[in-house]
Amino acid sequence: MNSNEVGGENPVSEADSHRPAGVPEPPPGPSPEPAPRAWWHPRRLLRGRVRPAAAAALAGVLLGVAGTAWQTGTGPFRDDRKCWGALDDGDLEGYFRDPAEVVAHETSVQYRSLDGYSGLCRLSTRRGAVTVNVHRLDLRYDGFGRWGDEYLAPRLVPMGGGLLGMASDTRAWLALPEGCVGRPSLAQGPTVVDIDTGWTVQSSDVDEKERAVLTRMVVKLVNRILDQEGCSGTVVDPADRLPAADDGLTSERPGAVCRVKGLTLPAQHKDGNGTNSDKSGKGGKSSENGKSGGGDGEAAPRVWITPGDGPVRTCDRTRLGYTELRLMTVSDPRLAALFERSRDAYGTRLTSSRGRGSLSDRDGVFLARCQTGDVAFVARTLTLTSSQPVRALFPRYVEAEAARAGCGTLRVTAGTSGGD
Amino acid sequence: MADETGELAGREGAHGRGTRGTGKRRLLAGGAALALLAALAGTWATHTWPFTGDEHYCWGAWRENSGPDFLGDEALEDGNGKRVGTERAPTPRRPTGTCTVAIDTWRTAGNGDKVTHRTEIEVTYGPAPKGAAERAGWVVDHLGGDALPLPDGLPGTVHGLGGTIVLPKRCDTADGRPTVVTLAAGSTDTWSRGSMAGRAGLGGTRSVAALLVAAANRGMEAAGCAAGRPFELVSPVLQLPERAESLFTEACRIPGFAIDKVTGSNLEYQVGAVDRDLQSCSVRLQRGLGRFYDAVMVAEPRLAALLDGVTGDGPPAPGWRGTGVFTDDYGIVRADCAGRPATFVMVSLPRDAQEAFTDAVTGRLGCDPLAPRHTQPS
Numbered sequence A: 001m002n003s004n005e006v007g008g009e010n011p012v013s014e015a016d017s018h019r020p021a022g023v024p025e026p027p028p029g030p031s032p033e034p035a036p037r038a039w040w041h042p043r044r045l046l047r048g049r050v051r052p053a054a055a056a057a058l059a060g061v062l063l064g065v066a067g068t069a070w071q072t073g074t075g076p077f078r079d080d081r082k083c084w085g086a087l088d089d090g091d092l093e094g095y096f097r098d099p100a101e102v103v104a105h106e107t108s109v110q111y112r113s114l115d116g117y118s119g120l121c122r123l124s125t126r127r128g129a130v131t132v133n134v135h136r137l138d139l140r141y142d143g144f145g146r147w148g149d150e151y152l153a154p155r156l157v158p159m160g161g162g163l164l165g166m167a168s169d170t171r172a173w174l175a176l177p178e179g180c181v182g183r184p185s186l187a188q189g190p191t192v193v194d195i196d197t198g199w200t201v202q203s204s205d206v207d208e209k210e211r212a213v214l215t216r217m218v219v220k221l222v223n224r225i226l227d228q229e230g231c232s233g234t235v236v237d238p239a240d241r242l243p244a245a246d247d248g249l250t251s252e253r254p255g256a257v258c259r260v261k262g263l264t265l266p267a268q269h270k271d272g273n274g275t276n277s278d279k280s281g282k283g284g285k286s287s288e289n290g291k292s293g294g295g296d297g298e299a300a301p302r303v304w305i306t307p308g309d310g311p312v313r314t315c316d317r318t319r320l321g322y323t324e325l326r327l328m329t330v331s332d333p334r335l336a337a338l339f340e341r342s343r344d345a346y347g348t349r350l351t352s353s354r355g356r357g358s359l360s361d362r363d364g365v366f367l368a369r370c371q372t373g374d375v376a377f378v379a380r381t382l383t384l385t386s387s388q389p390v391r392a393l394f395p396r397y398v399e400a401e402a403a404r405a406g407c408g409t410l411r412v413t414a415g416t417s418g419g420d
Numbered sequence B: 001m002a003d004e005t006g007e008l009a010g011r012e013g014a015h016g017r018g019t020r021g022t023g024k025r026r027l028l029a030g031g032a033a034l035a036l037l038a039a040l041a042g043t044w045a046t047h048t049w050p051f052t053g054d055e056h057y058c059w060g061a062w063r064e065n066s067g068p069d070f071l072g073d074e075a076l077e078d079g080n081g082k083r084v085g086t087e088r089a090p091t092p093r094r095p096t097g098t099c100t101v102a103i104d105t106w107r108t109a110g111n112g113d114k115v116t117h118r119t120e121i122e123v124t125y126g127p128a129p130k131g132a133a134e135r136a137g138w139v140v141d142h143l144g145g146d147a148l149p150l151p152d153g154l155p156g157t158v159h160g161l162g163g164t165i166v167l168p169k170r171c172d173t174a175d176g177r178p179t180v181v182t183l184a185a186g187s188t189d190t191w192s193r194g195s196m197a198g199r200a201g202l203g204g205t206r207s208v209a210a211l212l213v214a215a216a217n218r219g220m221e222a223a224g225c226a227a228g229r230p231f232e233l234v235s236p237v238l239q240l241p242e243r244a245e246s247l248f249t250e251a252c253r254i255p256g257f258a259i260d261k262v263t264g265s266n267l268e269y270q271v272g273a274v275d276r277d278l279q280s281c282s283v284r285l286q287r288g289l290g291r292f293y294d295a296v297m298v299a300e301p302r303l304a305a306l307l308d309g310v311t312g313d314g315p316p317a318p319g320w321r322g323t324g325v326f327t328d329d330y331g332i333v334r335a336d337c338a339g340r341p342a343t344f345v346m347v348s349l350p351r352d353a354q355e356a357f358t359d360a361v362t363g364r365l366g367c368d369p370l371a372p373r374h375t376q377p378s
Helices: A003-008 A050-072 A089-093 A146-151 A208-228 A273-277 A284-293 A333-342 A390-404 B002-015 B020-046 B132-143 B205-223 B301-307 B351-365
Strands: A103-112 A116-124 A129-136 A165-167 A171-175 A191-196 A302-305 A312-319 A322-330 A348-352 A355-359 A363-370 A373-381 A413-417 B081-088 B097-108 B114-127 B156-159 B162-166 B179-191 B194-197 B267-274 B278-285 B291-298 B323-326 B330-337 B340-347
Touching (some): A089 A208, A129 A208, A146 A171, A146 A191, A165 A208, A191 A208, A322 A333, A348 A363, A348 A390, A355 A390, A363 A390, B097 B205, B132 B278, B132 B291, B132 B301, B132 B330, B156 B205, B278 B351, B291 B351, B301 B330, B340 B351
Antiparallel strands (some): A103 A116, A116 A129, A129 A191, A165 A171, A302 A312, A322 A373, A355 A363, B114 B179, B156 B162, B162 B179, B179 B194
């Protein structure tokens, strides 16, 4: 824009000043130019003082365009990272065949004083989708609800290293660091970023490569939120040091239900063939056992247990691919809080010197006050008709697991039904 | 600006040869000198490099207007305040040092009362105290309370107003004691009628950890034991300490760590770290009115080295496992637990509380108890 001024205010360039642009001139000596060019030729148009001016103008325009592109994030500076700028194509590659095909729909991560953080990002192609959800866990629904069912399942392994997070090849979740978002109050669950690939796989082997991809994604998402919140620190990706998930091939030994030493099934309850043989004879009990006993012959239950020393130890006892019984020890108080509201939900009271709970034929919950905070113990029957020996098993389970979880020696006594 | 540089470059290419070039070159040189001067004036005026004018504190580890609030201009209340740094860096010949940053501000409250605010942040570089009793007190002060382990497995602890980091073995004193860098901050608002704790502006636990690590790295360099491997802080702070809780039955929810009800009514307990490297439980008089009981277990090797030399030669008391010393004021005992030595420091604890604490730790770590078996409460 100021090319003329620059040329004009330069008194030294008198060689240029007396020769207006566009006027033909003889070719300079050493230059081997064969013939004078037509007036419209670029070399002629850009001759003399016009040339530096034009070069300057061009440079300026280029810089301007580049600057604008950079500022607005377009052109070569286009930021095509997805989910709040957290995930680049390389991050998606391990999961989606063609990252370029992935379409992201995202709602920015927002904060409300009463409800905490919330954000959603859905990455989809024609063949599938991955949903990223940022939310504060809800103490009313998320323990016994779908979140607890899916994200605390034994297919997920703990991320370790002090991280409150777990991962499998279909689910991954990680809590936001407390140093950034604060410690949740008594009435709040932790705030997590979770990833759901849509499939709810239960029994097949875990694809460790896809698990690593989901882990890396969830870590990058958390780091992006740290960044946006102005918090320092970067969560180190634990993807290469995750333990192997349970392959479901190690059966439980007799007298060690869910591999808890000394946890025996009550004598009247027999797994598999035992219930088969006498099921047709008796009334209530046999019909309860009908489903679990029928069809699978002598098959012993398969057990899947969360490996490692993480915030949760979940044991799923499955038959024919269906989980019949889940026993959980939730030793991180932030997750144990998800089960607190169900502590008195069932008819039979459970008491001990350092905690209490309740129990029914199918389910049980107990919360113990331990040095690390509350530890929750949970038993759930997940099939409709099968009668699992929860009533007899659960108090012994709590006692055995309390010692392992560092709560010391607990004696759990079951009271009579409290009238409910 | 952009056009100008492009123009100059273009002209240089077209007319750089011959006699006419000298004048042009002179002009170019003059222009460049002018531009440089302008740039320098600009940086000077805006206080950017190299004319920052920013003070450095703590042996060059911290810079004014970087990081947390107390280093920024806001801390000075629009000119009604001053920030003063004093320091003595460690040297290879005298490997101890201190530095302080003190901020004094004053303002007039709505009722005309003059309110002064003082924040003081102190960093020390040097070994932990030598005597066993002082060492025990030092350890519970720095590793107990609401201090949690530093991120990234760094050998130390941090809380909202301070932290401690144990330097590598190459920085040990001649008598084998580890050198430690500590950071402690205090802040008070004072007015005509009294005073109360104020905001120190350290920026939270993660920021304290960063300040501590920076000071430790600078201190090691100054003392000549850095060996090119500084501490590196990468991770965020994953977990914050729980709140102190009123003590009704068992301190820190540890089975059997009970205090009789009359005394207990004015006490609160603070659960600190509870992991395989470090566990702590502190009992305090409420509202910060003094300490009552302190118990710490260290297994992290560099932290445990803080207690080398004061763990005695024989069992601390008849029937106890490991070696240690129990006096009326404190108890120190070290024993193998699940494959590595665990060292316990217990200050002012009665015997049954010592047993309860050690039992809780060994139960959690999965090793035999240290105390002789007694009837365990259920």
